[in-house]
Amino acid sequence: MAAAAQAATGSVVSARIDTAALIDNARTVAARVAPAQLMAVVKADAYGHSTDIVAPALYAAGLRDFAVATVPEAVALSQLLGPDSGARILCWLFDPAADLTVCTRAGIELGISTPEALEAAIAAGRATGRSQDVHLKLDTGLGRNGLSLSQLDTVLERLRALAAESSIAAGAQATTGTPTIGTATAGTARTAGTAATGTIGTAGPPTSAPVRVTGIMTHFANADIPGDPATADQLHRFDSLYGRLQAELPSDLRADDLRVTLANSPAALSLDPVPGSHVRAGVILYGLSPFENRTAAQLGLTPVMTLTSRVLNVKDVPAGQGASYGLTYRAAHDTRFALVAGGYGDGLPRIAGNRGEVTVRGRRYPIVGRIAMDQMVLDIGPAETGGEVAIGDEVVVIGDGTTGPSAEEWAAWCETINYEIVTCISPRVDRIAVGAPGEAAAGEAANGAHPAADHTRGGGR
Numbered sequence: 001m002a003a004a005a006q007a008a009t010g011s012v013v014s015a016r017i018d019t020a021a022l023i024d025n026a027r028t029v030a031a032r033v034a035p036a037q038l039m040a041v042v043k044a045d046a047y048g049h050s051t052d053i054v055a056p057a058l059y060a061a062g063l064r065d066f067a068v069a070t071v072p073e074a075v076a077l078s079q080l081l082g083p084d085s086g087a088r089i090l091c092w093l094f095d096p097a098a099d100l101t102v103c104t105r106a107g108i109e110l111g112i113s114t115p116e117a118l119e120a121a122i123a124a125g126r127a128t129g130r131s132q133d134v135h136l137k138l139d140t141g142l143g144r145n146g147l148s149l150s151q152l153d154t155v156l157e158r159l160r161a162l163a164a165e166s167s168i169a170a171g172a173q174a175t176t177g178t179p180t181i182g183t184a185t186a187g188t189a190r191t192a193g194t195a196a197t198g199t200i201g202t203a204g205p206p207t208s209a210p211v212r213v214t215g216i217m218t219h220f221a222n223a224d225i226p227g228d229p230a231t232a233d234q235l236h237r238f239d240s241l242y243g244r245l246q247a248e249l250p251s252d253l254r255a256d257d258l259r260v261t262l263a264n265s266p267a268a269l270s271l272d273p274v275p276g277s278h279v280r281a282g283v284i285l286y287g288l289s290p291f292e293n294r295t296a297a298q299l300g301l302t303p304v305m306t307l308t309s310r311v312l313n314v315k316d317v318p319a320g321q322g323a324s325y326g327l328t329y330r331a332a333h334d335t336r337f338a339l340v341a342g343g344y345g346d347g348l349p350r351i352a353g354n355r356g357e358v359t360v361r362g363r364r365y366p367i368v369g370r371i372a373m374d375q376m377v378l379d380i381g382p383a384e385t386g387g388e389v390a391i392g393d394e395v396v397v398i399g400d401g402t403t404g405p406s407a408e409e410w411a412a413w414c415e416t417i418n419y420e421i422v423t424c425i426s427p428r429v430d431r432i433a434v435g436a437p438g439e440a441a442a443g444e445a446a447n448g449a450h451p452a453a454d455h456t457r458g459g460g461r
């Protein structure tokens with residue numbers, strides 16, 4: 001198919017994904033959290049930005065630690081990056097009744113939040129004759145997933161039993177090295193985190209154990225409210241559990257380069273020092289603020305996604321003309337309506353009708369009436385006093401606040417958070433990689449299927 005024909009068949013609503021901004025954000029975050037390192041969270045199709053674009057771009061920039069939520073996401077990412085990539089992929093939300101051998105074979109790490117999940121990991125290790133790598137996920141106060149105290153007791157007991165079995169099976173092969181976690185003076189998670197340098201590369205001890213603990217993690221409830229006492233409570237609880245694990249985790253069953261991860265995006269930007277060996281950061285990589293009262297720009301971040309559409313109709317309408325289903329808006333005077341492609345079928349919440357705005361030729365216009373599945377209406381004012389808007393004009397639906405409304409503005413109109421706005425942009429919308437040298441032009445002509453794989457491969461960014 002010719003390039004022009006391909007462009008014509010792409011979706012009218014499309015998301016430009018700026019990989020240069022992505023890499024800049026990742027570097028900004030990495031500098032902020034050092035000596036902790038960055039683990040990039042690319043779940044939910046990289047928060048709607050396309051894992052196919054985002055993950056190879058981060059990988060090309062040198063990133064090796066990735067996290068997703070589900071096993072299918074982890075498997076897809078593993079296949080995308082390839083078997084010899086050296087990337088480490090962690091996922092933490094799965095059904096313990098599922099067959100996890102696909103993870104063991106691909107070297108995908110599993111976050112363990114229940115004794116049942118540990119059993120599933122052990123079963124996968126046994127079935128493959130390999131060792132399934134696991135991160136123990138501790139509930140330190142979020143009250144969502146993660147091991148409770150009694151669940152942790154069960155898990156530790158199971159690991160001790162397993163270590164005893166394994167050392168019998170393996171004879172005198174047990175490691176004699178000093179595990180990273182057992183630093184002599186480590187009394188807090190902070191100490192442990194900052195001490196965990198040089199975490200890349202060492203393979204675990206030879207072991208016949210079906211599981212190996214390669215990480216310990218917890219997740220904050222209120223890190224988006226800097227100074228909230230719940231975060232200090234969680235850090236405190238993590239410290240004491242971490243001390244317990246130092247004492248009780250069988251040394252044969254843990255990696256030397258144990259990774260300790262606590263911080264999500266808001267914690268990575270607000271805690272000083274940043275706890276843990278790595279931060280699990282998602283939303284800030286995409287240039288979005290995790291704080292209600294701080295903009296991305298104030299945090300030194302650049303939004304990665306620009307969602308654009310086009311004006312498909314412009315017409316004069318008389319005073320009293322209603323707009324869209326329900327006729328919930330009526331023109332106060334003679335005016336013009338512009339029709340823009342894009343609706344809730346593209347992930348733009350219906351609730352933003354009669355609230356939101358979009359930008360055409362640098363000027364904001366109100367979305368009037370209900371947002372439909374596929375389209376929305378703007379009141380662009382009468383020809384004499386309104387803006388110049390023509391059929392075919394580009395519309396910036398989501399921009400950086402200047403180019404077009406920010407994801408944060410959309411979140412306010414929709415009574416939600418910026419995370420949900422970008423993550424819910426639907427699969428109907430093509431994601432087009434731009435940003436690396438030569439990508440912009442290629443991106444224009446791409447059909448949006450999987451442009452990133454091509455664009456990022458030779459980028460060397």
Ligand SMILES: *Cc1c(COP(=O)(O)O)cnc(C)c1O
Binds near residue numbers: 043266
């Ligand atoms: C989604 C998620 C993250 C990333 O959160 P951000 O606020 O986007 O950085 C980290 N850890 C866990 C367990 C998560 O579910």
